[in-house]
Amino acid sequence: MPFPTPPPILTGMNGLQFRKSVQAIKPYVPGKSIEEVARELGVNDIIKMASNENPFGCPVTAEQLAPHIQRGSYYPNVATTPLYEKVAELHGVSEKQLVFGNGSDEILMMLGQVFLSSDTHAIFSQHTFSEYEFVCRVMGASFTSVPTRDYTYDLQAILYAIREETRVIFLANPNNPTGLLISRQTLDAFLSVVPDWVAVVLDEAYAEFVTSPDFASGISLLDKYPNVIVTRTFSKLYGLAAFRIGYAVTAEETVTQLHKVRQPFNVNQIAAMAAVHALDNAAFIQRTLENNEMGKRYLYSILEKLGLEYIPTEANFICVQLPFSGKLAFENLLKLGIIVRNLASFELPNAIRITIGLTAQNERLGTALKSLLSRG
Amino acid sequence: MPFPTPPPILTGMNGLQFRKSVQAIKPYVPGKSIEEVARELGVNDIIKMASNENPFGCPVTAEQLAPHIQRGSYYPNVATTPLYEKVAELHGVSEKQLVFGNGSDEILMMLGQVFLSSDTHAIFSQHTFSEYEFVCRVMGASFTSVPTRDYTYDLQAILYAIREETRVIFLANPNNPTGLLISRQTLDAFLSVVPDWVAVVLDEAYAEFVTSPDFASGISLLDKYPNVIVTRTFSKLYGLAAFRIGYAVTAEETVTQLHKVRQPFNVNQIAAMAAVHALDNAAFIQRTLENNEMGKRYLYSILEKLGLEYIPTEANFICVQLPFSGKLAFENLLKLGIIVRNLASFELPNAIRITIGLTAQNERLGTALKSLLSRG
Numbered sequence: 001m002p003f004p005t006p007p008p009i010l011t012g013m014n015g016l017q018f019r020k021s022v023q024a025i026k027p028y029v030p031g032k033s034i035e036e037v038a039r040e041l042g043v044n045d046i047i048k049m050a051s052n053e054n055p056f057g058c059p060v061t062a063e064q065l066a067p068h069i070q071r072g073s074y075y076p077n078v079a080t081t082p083l084y085e086k087v088a089e090l091h092g093v094s095e096k097q098l099v100f101g102n103g104s105d106e107i108l109m110m111l112g113q114v115f116l117s118s119d120t121h122a123i124f125s126q127h128t129f130s131e132y133e134f135v136c137r138v139m140g141a142s143f144t145s146v147p148t149r150d151y152t153y154d155l156q157a158i159l160y161a162i163r164e165e166t167r168v169i170f171l172a173n174p175n176n177p178t179g180l181l182i183s184r185q186t187l188d189a190f191l192s193v194v195p196d197w198v199a200v201v202l203d204e205a206y207a208e209f210v211t212s213p214d215f216a217s218g219i220s221l222l223d224k225y226p227n228v229i230v231t232r233t234f235s236k237l238y239g240l241a242a243f244r245i246g247y248a249v250t251a252e253e254t255v256t257q258l259h260k261v262r263q264p265f266n267v268n269q270i271a272a273m274a275a276v277h278a279l280d281n282a283a284f285i286q287r288t289l290e291n292n293e294m295g296k297r298y299l300y301s302i303l304e305k306l307g308l309e310y311i312p313t314e315a316n317f318i319c320v321q322l323p324f325s326g327k328l329a330f331e332n333l334l335k336l337g338i339i340v341r342n343l344a345s346f347e348l349p350n351a352i353r354i355t356i357g358l359t360a361q362n363e364r365l366g367t368a369l370k371s372l373l374s375r376g
Numbered sequence: 377m378p379f380p381t382p383p384p385i386l387t388g389m390n391g392l393q394f395r396k397s398v399q400a401i402k403p404y405v406p407g408k409s410i411e412e413v414a415r416e417l418g419v420n421d422i423i424k425m426a427s428n429e430n431p432f433g434c435p436v437t438a439e440q441l442a443p444h445i446q447r448g449s450y451y452p453n454v455a456t457t458p459l460y461e462k463v464a465e466l467h468g469v470s471e472k473q474l475v476f477g478n479g480s481d482e483i484l485m486m487l488g489q490v491f492l493s494s495d496t497h498a499i500f501s502q503h504t505f506s507e508y509e510f511v512c513r514v515m516g517a518s519f520t521s522v523p524t525r526d527y528t529y530d531l532q533a534i535l536y537a538i539r540e541e542t543r544v545i546f547l548a549n550p551n552n553p554t555g556l557l558i559s560r561q562t563l564d565a566f567l568s569v570v571p572d573w574v575a576v577v578l579d580e581a582y583a584e585f586v587t588s589p590d591f592a593s594g595i596s597l598l599d600k601y602p603n604v605i606v607t608r609t610f611s612k613l614y615g616l617a618a619f620r621i622g623y624a625v626t627a628e629e630t631v632t633q634l635h636k637v638r639q640p641f642n643v644n645q646i647a648a649m650a651a652v653h654a655l656d657n658a659a660f661i662q663r664t665l666e667n668n669e670m671g672k673r674y675l676y677s678i679l680e681k682l683g684l685e686y687i688p689t690e691a692n693f694i695c696v697q698l699p700f701s702g703k704l705a706f707e708n709l710l711k712l713g714i715i716v717r718n719l720a721s722f723e724l725p726n727a728i729r730i731t732i733g734l735t736a737q738n739e740r741l742g743t744a745l746k747s748l749l750s751r752g
Contacts, residue, residue, distance in 0.1 A: 013573035025636040058448035072434035073615040081410040197389035239449040242645035260401040320726035
């Protein structure tokens with residue numbers, strides 16, 4: 001059955017017409033994996049201190065997940081697991097204030113989908129997680145990246161960047177890759193003057209690692225500021241990065257909108273059940289937090305001995321300033337079997353980000369940095 | 377530190393400004409899960425023939441996935457698994473022609489992200505998978521849902537719906553929920569007259585179940601029509617719906633664009649490895665296909681005996697016409713412990729979709745339908 005040719009409506013287009021705002025996106029370059037480095041170097045003893053993963057590994061066993069793998073042919077449904085209940089209890093919020101995602105990355109994209117389009121605008125800071133700009137580009141929204149002051153968010157300048165089309169302000173707290181905190185008092189003062197029609201997304205991927213008494217999670221401010229949206233992840237403290245699960249905590253009205261753009265089967269069932277088991281593993285959580293404090297002190301002392309500047313961190317990584325490029329440090333540490341994060345893509349060309357590791361890993365990094373500097 | 381209030385730029389807006397096209401989305405209502413029905417009815421012996429899942433269950437064991445669960449604290453990276461290589465080999469394409477997603481649902485959204493925005497248009501058919509309309513709404517694109525003729529795609533009308541702003545035509549082949557095929561000859565004739573600047577997305581979620589010799593996968597037509605994009609899933613034949621993994625096969629140029637909108641960690645590592653193991657399980661695949669043929673014949677004979685009309689299927693489900701509403705059938709079959717799909721949301725109010733099950737399940741369904749009709 002040949003079709004009659006449709007009327008020739010167009011001649012000017014050659015080949016597929018991709019969206020312009022998408023073509024401008026630079027593909028994200030993730031940190032190198034241990035497998036890749038091992039293959040390239042031909043060695044086995046590689047440690048990864050690049051992506052802020054949990055150095056104790058995964059807190060959940062195959063045995064715990066076996067019943068859910070066995071039922072793996074069924075479509076997932078987080079509502080059939082205890083996850084809503086457990087997370088609601090953890091934060092003292094209603095289950096109706098929660099939305100789960102395929103990592104908090106997906107939650108951030110869903111926020112873009114409910115708020116951003118080509119006629120709107122978003123604001124984030126320089127030296128921060130690249131996902132916010134990515135979300136803006138995918139949704140075709142314009143955006144302002146506000147310069148930092150001494151690596152710190154310039155919240156005053158962020159306020160002044162708000163315009164009629166602004167729909168979202170993205171703030172990581174603590175910030176990635178600096179580890180810096182917006183204090184409770186500053187956050188409250190900031191939120192009190194942000195117009196209530198602008199959503200303030202507080203990306204709290206590292207909040208569980210904060211030790212400063214000056215910190216307030218946005219969750220504690222939701223009653224006062226319903227335009228606040230908090231995102232959290234199971235990829236860091238809870239050691240489940242491979243599984244992909246994160247969530248938003250916010251006002252019910254916003255949750256209703258997020259559910260509209262949520263793909264019905266966005267969260268895999270194995271991840272949902274892994275998250276349930278991870279929340280129950282109090283010993284793992286405590287061990288992780290204690291190790292992070294100990295490792296932080298140790299790395300501070302090493303960095304000070306080596307005369308390297310660093311930003312005191314409230315997260316599970318340290319941003320280290322170098323007398324040479326982060327690229328050079330990355331490449332030379334790689335040769336010693338240690339993967340760190342070169343911060344050039346964060347507009348910090350002379351810095352690396354080091355995930356706080358286990359004692360032996362931190363010591364090996366200390367030795368490697370020392371040899372690197374003595375050669376420098 | 378109190379902030380000076382920013383200049384009062386706006387007064388007309390009250391509260392968060394959600395995108396209008398999103399507010400219009402009706403939340404997807406997934407098929408009921410066995411757990412939900414068991415809870416509601418207080419019984420245990422529930423069978424689900426509603427979501428076209430594999431009746432043999434999951435082909436992958438917890439033991440096989442154990443090493444990957446143990447490494448579950450690391451961010452996922454499909455490129456470190458043999459999945460690209462295996463799928464490329466399966467289809468005789470280059471690895472550069474593949475993109476993996478969090479289910480083919482995510483692939484469809486990524487296609488929306490690279491092609492659709494508020495100034496563009498997409499086309500799909502009436503009586504088809506709801507995801508295509510969902511993608512259009514999330515991206516704010518306009519769309520035309522072209523009426524079917526006798527439940528069949530009206531490809532001529534689809535051609536005439538193409539306009540300057542059209543960027544994508546979505547076609548499920550075989551179609552869900554009808555199980556109908558676009559034949560090789562018809563597809564070729566259709567593609568030969570679609571302008572090369574319009575992407576034709578062939579959603580082949582059920583392609584592995586096709587037995588008609590008249591079928592051609594879009595993959596075999598990629599060289600001839602580089603504007604074709606094929607999507608596939610591991611949720612049906614491969615029994616991995618809970619894990620979330622699907623993929624696109626298309627021209628390298630389109631893959632490059634899809635990688636730009638792809639979240640870097642969109643596919644969980646457990647799913648990627650489960651897919652590798654599922655591809656290796658030839659016995660499971662063969663058993664599934666044989667059972668589907670046998671179950672199809674059996675259900676046809678039952679439906680004919682009961683005098684029920686059905687659409688001969690090329691998939692793992694059957695669309696059955698009823699002398700009463702699909703809602704009524706759904707509710708009454710539910711009371712007998714059988715979950716089917718009411719097709720009201722597909723604009724087929726007097727029809728249900730039945731997943732072809734195991735022999736005992738098909739028999740139980742046959743008995744239930746008989747009792748339903750005799751009571752009717």
